Amino acid sequence: MSVVTLTIDGELVSGRRGETLLQVIREHGLALPTLCHLEGLSERGGCRLCIVEVEGSPRPMPACSTAAREGMVVRTATDRLIRYRRMIVELLFAERNHYCAVCVSAGNCELQTVAATLGVDHVRYEYLSPRLTMDLSHERFGIDHNRCILCTRCVRVCDEVEGVHTWDVSCRGVRSRVIADLNHPWGRSETCTSCGKCVQVCPTGALFTKGAAVGEMVKDAGMLTRVIEGRDKKGWQE
Amino acid sequence: MNRADLRHMAEAEQERQERFRCRIMVCAGTPCLSAGAQTVLDSLRKALAESRLDAEIEAVASGCMGPCSRGPLVKVRQQGKKEIIFERVTPELARQILLSLAKGRRPPTVSALPPDFPFLARQMKVVLANSGSINPERVEEYVAAGGYGALAHALHELTPDDVCREVSVSGLRGRGGAGYPTGVKWNLARKANGERKYVVANGDEGDPGAYMDRSIMESDPHRILEGMALAGYAIGAEQGFIYVRGEYYLAGRRLEAAIRAAERAGLLGSRVFGSNFNFRIDIRTGAGAFVCGEETSLMASIMGRRGQPRQRPPYPAQQGLWGCPTLINNVETLATVPAIMGKGGNWYAGIGSAGSKGTKVYALAGQVEIAGLIEVPMGTTLREVVFDIGGGIPGGKRFKAAQSGGPSGGCIPSGELDTPLDYESMQRVGTIMGSGGLIIMDETSCMPDVASFFLDFCRDESCGKCVPCRVGTVEMHRLLRRITGGTATMDDLAKLEELCELVGAASLCGLGMTAPNPVLSTLRYFRDEYVEHISRHRCAAGVCSMAEVPAGPEQEALLHAMGGAGEEA
């Protein structure tokens, strides 16, 4: 196993070749906020919260999709980065209708937690207040587009782990929407296996189990690694 | 096809053309077609048939001649005489021209461009050498003009390494906007290890007001194919893709026809010119997303995936289409290569300025006397382009600024009119060369309004993958609308500038990173206009309709708080 040595926030640390900066940073106990990243899924690099400064690079780089290389000098928490992260969270709150007070995931929401950790106590930007719908056509689950941050964890888990690709994204830019099949109601999807992985990996209250009231939707973040490990070890054959 | 066949093909076509006493070329580029060029051509052909002159005089559709705002353009070539270009030709005028030619008289001069017309005389055509003088739908005419000679020569006399070296020597840099040295890129792709390699021509031109690539694809498609084949030979690829913007129907059709003609003639396909080199080209048509001009999105789209960018590195030369090393060049870049290989890298490097070699095609648009397509050496000043070539500003108005590089670029104000148009100088004044769009603005343009226009474009074209671009551009546009609507505060301006910083620094791809440029550059030179909108509710250019100055603090607070009129997201 070859090792790379790099400097992170002034500390000399080592990681395995092939690891991302995010992996190395977290292995060394440093906190870095993420929303679209999830262990077990492909990297998207879309939320931009894990941006770090790499010496020699003119722009901040997303740690999740940057390979750790020998001799890198990385800073994870400069004033500038923290300011950028706060702004990104503010933009996410402004984009859709995230009313935490009436959300099934309140108290168990990654967006809510990231915001509080970063000290985002208000949003300076104009709330866009889009008119969005909920799809409750599935018998067990629901999707509330008001709370979706387009991290596409659901899309990726459905495609990469369940192997179904029921979810995808339609339209573009701020009009992007997660859709089932060819924009059918979820309940009428011919591909959905109702496995519920998308619900478990969703970082906010966008995907939820029906019947959950405010604050009741607790998600099982470890589910994905257990599924993947079990599959790799062929644990279900015994 | 071997080299002798190529020579025969060229000679046969030259002889065929010489049999005509006169050739009348009607521009069949999109601008002239939309001005009615097709009816002009039809009426010419009809008149030729009726008067039985078709053995002496040939009427052909050609590519773009340049002064597009004066279209439809018709060029008359008579043996032993100087060619004449007629502007704004109607079917009636075309018949008159034909009549006088038939009688051996000088054609009427009413709408002929003068022989020393500065718009044409001050240009230097390398990429556009054939544009407007050959029929783009006949491979024979390209061959007769020397086409495919460079490829034949390279396949027989040069190693791939030689080709890369020649391109490096030429100093050619990417014409799509970033200006990356083409030779370096080719070398990277050549040295990359991969089971297969690909060449991609980026024809997804999308900047508002820019149509250089469209014109090249429409006017001289074989030049691009030859450039791609040379690139394929240089890096060891057997497959090329041309990614054509979906809106460019005509360009796509002509390229398609050109590929088929080249394959039939043995200029593409298996064992090109009897060598061991195989090269196929296929067309991929975009579906109308600006972001697909970004190379990683473009590749995703070619592979049939959602057209969204991904983080670089890895760069396409390392990991491109289906994980294989892929060389992506802009259409104009590839179209330059046959000329470089034909006349030598040193010849090309002799044109232009210190860091920017060769010529560049610009689409001159906006408030300028003659709008159209021009090609000038790198380092030509903006003043020469606007006033000498473009004929200055119409209506006795003053030049205010030129927007270069489309929504990723910035403006060059009147104080910088003597800026040489090359990569370094343009960067110095806070803009970019970009793909070559030049939008000229006079005093009737309001700069915050211009910035708002471009932000609207970026907001609309954002793919939505990363948050800074997806939401940041929307919020920036809202703030700009507040400014142009007269409801903004100085605090809004500060927020706007901070968002410019975030979106520029933290976005995933070039679209987001450059989206703030129009705001930053107009702020750099025209900050007073922004401040005037905010603090005096006044738009000097008279473009913005300002909100009524409110009566009383309550109304005023409400106006500021509510911002501009809401819009559907």
Add this chain to the structure above:
Amino acid sequence: MGRRGRIRFATVWLGGCSGCHMSFLDLDERLVELAGLADMVYGPFMDAKEFPRKVDVTLVEGAVTNRANLAMALMLRERSRIVVSLGDCAVTGNVTSLRNQLPVADVLATFLSCGEGSVPAMDYNAVPELLPRALPLHQVIAVDGFLPGCPPDPERIWTAIGCLLRGEPVHLESDMLTFG
């Protein structure tokens, strides 16, 4: 400053459910402590008709959703040294701003025609006119501190008041900063 160096303290109730004020009441015995340190000069709990001048600290609950809210926001800003948004409606718009997805006319039409029997006779002119959108307080006036939560629990409120009484800016640790 008021009598004997005590700060002049006000609370205001704009477009909210009064839950934040209820939570404020849940300070319980700490209210007595507060009363010892500050003069309560205005608020739903006080018998004061007009917002007084020279207030040191004003906590504001609720979003700015109608004309009366707007006028009040401007007045309290002019008359207060420090303004703090109390609770999610003031901080984010929250439930009060759920209506922002609809034009005001649609909101009213829905409201007036829903439920048992319609209320066509209701004199809508007698209540303050709704603004086109409900706004968080800081988008209308300058705000000096933020106290998120729906409602912010008494611990948060007390921590924030502690900062204010010491003359410091409101500072809450991240576990006290969550919306909702």
